[in-house]
Amino acid sequence: MKAEPTCLPVTHPTGRYDVLVGADLLPQLAEFAQLRGPIAVITDSHVGPxxxxxxxxxxxxxxxxxxxxHKTLATVHAIYDELLAAGIDRQATVVALGGGVVGDVAGFVAATFMRGVDFVQCPTSLLAMVDASVGGKTGVDLPQGKNLVGAFKQPTAVLADVSTLQTLxxxxxxxxxxxxxxxGLISxxxxxxxxxxxxWQLNRESSLSELQTLVATxxxxKRNVVQEDPFEHGRRATLNLGHTFGHAVEQVSGYRxxxxxxxxMGLxxxxxxxxxxxxxxxxxxxxxxxxxxxQSLPIRIPAAYEPAAIYQAMFSDKKKAGGKLRFILPRDVGDVFIEKDVAEADVLAAITAVQATN
Ligand SMILES: NC(=O)c1ccc[n+]([C@@H]2O[C@H](COP(=O)([O-])OP(=O)(O)OC[C@H]3O[C@@H](n4cnc5c(N)ncnc54)[C@H](O)[C@@H]3O)[C@@H](O)[C@H]2O)c1
Ligand SMILES: [Zn+2]
Structure with missing residues (x-):
């Protein structure tokens, strides 16, 4: 028997929405997300088909x-063109169907098209379900760095259909x-x-009810953190644990x-x-x-990436505050804090210590 969807209500400064987590939610999108107007779906070439x-x-x-x-302004522009060609107007709801890239691009489109239309997230990657689809951050990358242009756009609903994970x-x-x-480490x-x-040794072949529990947990x-600090004035920054290092490695790798x-690697x-x-x-x-x-994840930064280059890349990340790097550091499992004053030599030493030796 199929488990009932788990409902996690989220409140934010201008309202509230529900995050529904369950199996086979997509066919009931309009009902669950209470949509009445036209629906404009934005998806990608893997997930759409x-x-x-x-x-x-x-x-x-x-x-x-x-x-x-493709998480770029050029893609956003191409989407505006297609929405206009399809006769989409302000009454429509933009629905993001895909991973975090689609969610970030579609959210930015929803925030800006016709000065803003309603937005629903249907995340289909595990990362988008547990992270990108909740919290209202949207945006695109510039050649200078990731997520440098964006907007806060709260969805009116999030439907995390865990059956989509079977094709991930x-x-x-x-x-x-x-x-x-x-x-887990944060809180x-x-x-x-x-x-x-x-x-919990889960993979995409795990039972849908186990996936539902993992995703909802x-x-x-994330819900609890963003609810407390919707605009990232304080505690929300802890969600960036591992990201100052991680984004820099991503960038130095040319996003490979x-x-x-x-x-x-950043954790x-x-x-x-x-x-x-x-x-x-x-x-x-x-x-x-x-x-x-x-979980078959890499734990070493590839040796080919120079520590100095990784350090430099950290400065193009907007997670630095006032020209200073900001690190989220663990004291223990479930206990992390924000550290703004870390000497370059310590950062370089940490990078070197976690680099692969070959
Ligand atoms: N807005 C936020 O708060 C936030 C938080 C975390 C990450 N992000 C962003 O999310 C992005 C990463 O998200 P991602 O890891 O989901 O990447 P992604 O969107 O590129 O998806 C990864 C790959 O999986 C494919 N895919 C997704 N769902 C699938 C499915 N069900 N079946 C088959 N293929 C599927 C995609 O087409 C893509 O090839 C980054 O751009 C990151 O900056 C945003
Ligand atoms: Zn992340």
Whole structure:
């Protein structure tokens, strides 16, 4: 028997919405998201052919090419053109059907097309479910760096249909698990413990009810954090655990390293830096590595990337405050904090310590 969807209400400064997590939600999009006007679906070239037809009656399906390299203003412009050609107006709801790239692009389109139309997220990657689709951040990359242009655009509903995970490539599932591990480290020791003990050895072939529980548990962490700090004035920054290192590695790799893989390497580097600065037990790094490795995630920064280049790349990330780098560091599982004053030599030493030796 199919489990009932899990409903996680989210409140934000201008209202509220529900995040529904369950199996086979897509066919009931209009009902669950309470949509009355026309629906404009934005998806990508991988997800569209697999899942767009499950959404039922929609006004148009706009398909962008898949991949982070297409998370650009040029793609946004092409989507505006297609929406106009399809006669989409202000009464429509933009529905993002895809991973985090589609969610970020479609959200930015929804925030700006006709000065803003309603927006619903249907995340189809694990990463988009547990992270990108909740919290209202949208945007695109510039050649100078990731996510440099964007807007806050709260969805009116999020439908995380875990049955879509069955078609997600295994490496993409693993990449999403990096954010799940991150969420455990930020504030859910029980979640981290289940991954550490092997109780939760999930993959895309796991039962839909197990996936539903995992996704809902991980979303809850993000929900609680963004609810407390919707505009990232304080605690929300802790969601960037592993990301200062991770984004820099992604950038230096020319985006060959996936976001989730960069985050995995970044979690290890953050633990190394925290231990180096005597904030946490040096054993924490090894515990994090074991959990990530069990998910087939990389735990070493490739040797080909110069520590100095990675350090430099950190400065193009807008997560630095006033020209200063900001690191989220763990004290323990479930206890992280923001550190603004870290010497360059310590950062470089942490990068070197977690680099592959060959
Ligand atoms: N807005 C936020 O708060 C936030 C948070 C975290 C990450 N992000 C952004 O999310 C992006 C990463 O998201 P991602 O990892 O989902 O990347 P992605 O959107 O590129 O998806 C990864 C790959 O999986 C494919 N895919 C997705 N769902 C599928 C499915 N069900 N079946 C088959 N293939 C599927 C995609 O086509 C793509 O090839 C980055 O751009 C990152 O900056 C945003
Ligand atoms: Zn992330």
């Amino acid at each position: 697999l899942h767009a037809s499950r959404l039922g009656d929609v006004a148009c399906v706009v398909t962008m090419p898949a991949g982070e390299q 490539p295994a490496e993409e599932f693993a990449a999403g698990m990096a954010e799940v591990v991150k969420h 859910n020791p029980d979640l981290f413990g289940k991954l550490e003990s092997g109780d 991980a979303i809850e962490v 390293v996936r976001h989730g893989e960069g985050v995995a 290890v580097a953050a633990a190394n830096l925290a231990a180096r600065l005597e904030y946490c037990d040096p054993a924490l790094q090894g515990r994090i590595e074991a959990v990530l490795q069990a």
